[in-house]
Amino acid sequence: MDSEDLNPIAGCQIKVDDMKIFNSTDGSFKINMHSAFSFRTIIVNSLGYYSDTFRIDTGSHSEMRITLKRKSALLEEVSVSNGTNNVLEKALKNISNNYSVCPFFMNGIIRLVSTSDNNYLYNSDAIIDIYHPGYSTNKKSEVKLVRNKLTILKRFKYDSTYLIRWVRNGYRSPLNFDIVHSKDYLRLDEIKRYNFVYKGKEVYNHRTVFLIDFREKSGTDPLKDKMLEGTLFIDSIDYAFVRADLILKNIRTSGFIPIKELVAHIEYSNDNGKYYLKRMSVVTSFLPHNGITVNNTVTYLRTSIDTTQVTPFGYKEKIQVSDASQSTNSLAGGREIAKIDSLFGKAERDKLISPIQYNIVDTMTTSSHNDSVLLQNRFKYQFADYIRNGGLTLGLGISKLPLSVLSNNMDVENSGMYSLLITDRFRLCGRFCLTFESSVNFGVGGISNNKSFNVYITNSFSINKYHRPIYISPYLGYGKIALDRKKSDLSVVYNNLLYGLQAELELTHKSNLYFSSSYYHNLNVKSTYGDPPFRLVHIAYSAGVNFKL
Template structure:
């Protein structure tokens, strides 16, 4: 081959190579690009976080995977874009100030349902440091100027729900008014019911588990008004605090400070949560608070109570705007959960006076019994207003409650009527100091006096059948009296708004006397007549005075002689 032909051939080959090279280079770049995208592929993971005990949603849970992080919303939901390779390596980590950290391994479905277990352990990283302490102390010092210096009346809507095993429901919507005294007055706040609507009681035995204090839930949540320990200057050193930065809350910028108590035993009552302090006024704008290991609330032990509180600035003062409460009760294996959600719709500060005794709802009033359907049209806007609260999504849906109500009517069992009897206003208990209808001529002292216990049950309207037993104080002489009685209650309301109950009584008595030191015994069976008057101290407790007369004859020998009068003074408890 000639040199000229070889040169021409090489030149032609190079020209063809240059023409096709971009095609191969482009393919190579595409392959490398796809390989790189595979290595750093981003996936969207989503899910919901709930409380393992109460099964309710958990907001503000931090979700992290490598450098990516987010927080759950008010309904416990989250959505996060993460690198798949990192997700496969480290999974998702869930943390909350009052729950055990939890790690969820990689799930190919990219959907996670996480249940977090409440835990109260020491958090050594949470300490009062630098600006955190100054922010907290400044907020405490400014309480007198940031909160009402004169009485206010708040009007608002509240929804109450009691759930058991996730299937049995009690639901009530109400309009309430709250009396809020000046923040430094030392006076007690109070609640008054305007109207309520109660339904959806699928299991009558829910009434048997008495729920008290539900209408007071907003007042309990008002940690500024009740001067909670974690904002008390004398007690803040028993807590740990951590300033976590700033965030937006209700359209305002706030400092977020986590706080907790030491509790290495895991058995003591403890508190943890997050305080939100307005950056402009240094007012407490709200808080999320959890109380753990509570001993009792009412008659049942409580494992945990959670509050979510928000305040609103009106003029130069801050007022309670919304309050959500969730309580977990320990009762067999039935997991009762109580929920309340409150929102303020009106604030009055002109010529506000305390509520009268007759109007207030008392702390120990049983929620399921409270009925005041005066004007339920006032409740037409309750759901739309509550939807504006931060924790509305944790309430049980009203539509599902309506279905439960319909099913309950179909499956109603008359065999449970006895529960309604014992949980209604049908029983009375009494404890008193009484004088036996006797005189002892051979000795002096308290031998003629004793303690008396009684129980009384409604037969019809004001008619009660009762049984009482009494024993004396003397050691050497034993007196015992058993009293079966019929009584009829007449109730009137006094000028101060408290009830007064007048009760005529007729009864049959069995009296025995045992003078141990003298080996003497005597006894008497006799009828007695009398009356009692009881004055209301609270809705459940009355101061009671009783006077009965009898004409009795003792059988046997002894040092006692009968008298005709037997007085008693004590307390009557309405159940």
């Protein structure tokens, strides 16, 4: 306990030889002292206190009271009369001392909530794991969605709210607002970007902290220029960032919807002598859209830390940028829902996460809509889900037509056989997809192939699917090659049976690198020039990138 006020000191480390334990929140601990030695030595450490050493009689079974002397903050503090930069610079330089430089896992819970004009749209309660590479490296942290529970509360007009349901990157918020690790906020070489005002000291979580307000030096128009401002809470002894309140204003856009203001609250807590992200909440206020104002709230709470056998998540496990937040593969079952409810219920009782006041409602629209509107909105919801789940893929690449030039007397060159290829692929059912391809060569080589297109059915299967998948897709369909030259009467059309094979390597969860080889079996040729000045070589190649919306 504290030697001055005799209050319990939680989180003390008690070391007996090679054994280490930590006391409970009420300051108590218990050690079995069975030993061949008459006396044992224990060492007690706690952040902000001087360590002490005690000798204990191993034959005694009585309780003992240990008091620690508090370190004097006056001896550790730097003078702020010379400006807040002294405090900030010392805090930034001490990051490697105050925060773990070794990789670690953080287990926690996160709640995503969308509200519209004081009405709840939906919420998603989830369990997530975070891999953190340590605070001494620029490597990025990773998030794995363990299980989520998605509850649709109410759906309004589709065109106003369907994008909100996606809440892209919602589960990645703890990474984006870990201000100590993110280089977007705290950098020693960018202190000059801000104006600082020292606001004094106060007691925060039983510790004395410096309060420093800051504001980004913006342009000439504070109502239009992007601006970051807030308050930093810096421990007066350890010089650790223990809390930050941020306000980001005048953000241009987020996805498709303009943001009015973003307010973030970040807390760090000490665990075994190192500070870790403990709690975070972010409230995003969007500008009114179609008469509706939408606010998104993300709240994260760390529940445990693991520093043993820490390795990065596998490729398939981690959530990437622009991944849709509602992963249907991670929806919880009955027992898992009970576990999620239990974790969030405890957090709400401890007032660490705000409860949601609602009766669960799952409706497609409000009851005032007529049948035709209900059907129309239901189709729009289904189409949005179809796209969100990877139903539509767009591709961009380069293709080579299966032709070669026989004669140059018409100033036609082989360079005209290369084209920009645009692909639209629609998932039909299971592994089957319908693909449309169109090409354009912009008249290069003295000839145009802008009317050429392919349409075919693919059947895909994957290998290495638990890591970075490779997709193999045989296909069969129809291919039309149409060539014309405006300065003459040359017009040639090849109608072909098309079949081939495409291989795709997944670059991200949303993009694939592809290479395909096609065989054109000619059905007929139509030419306005007699014998066309081309030779069909049958084999065509293309390569590019496919993007899932």
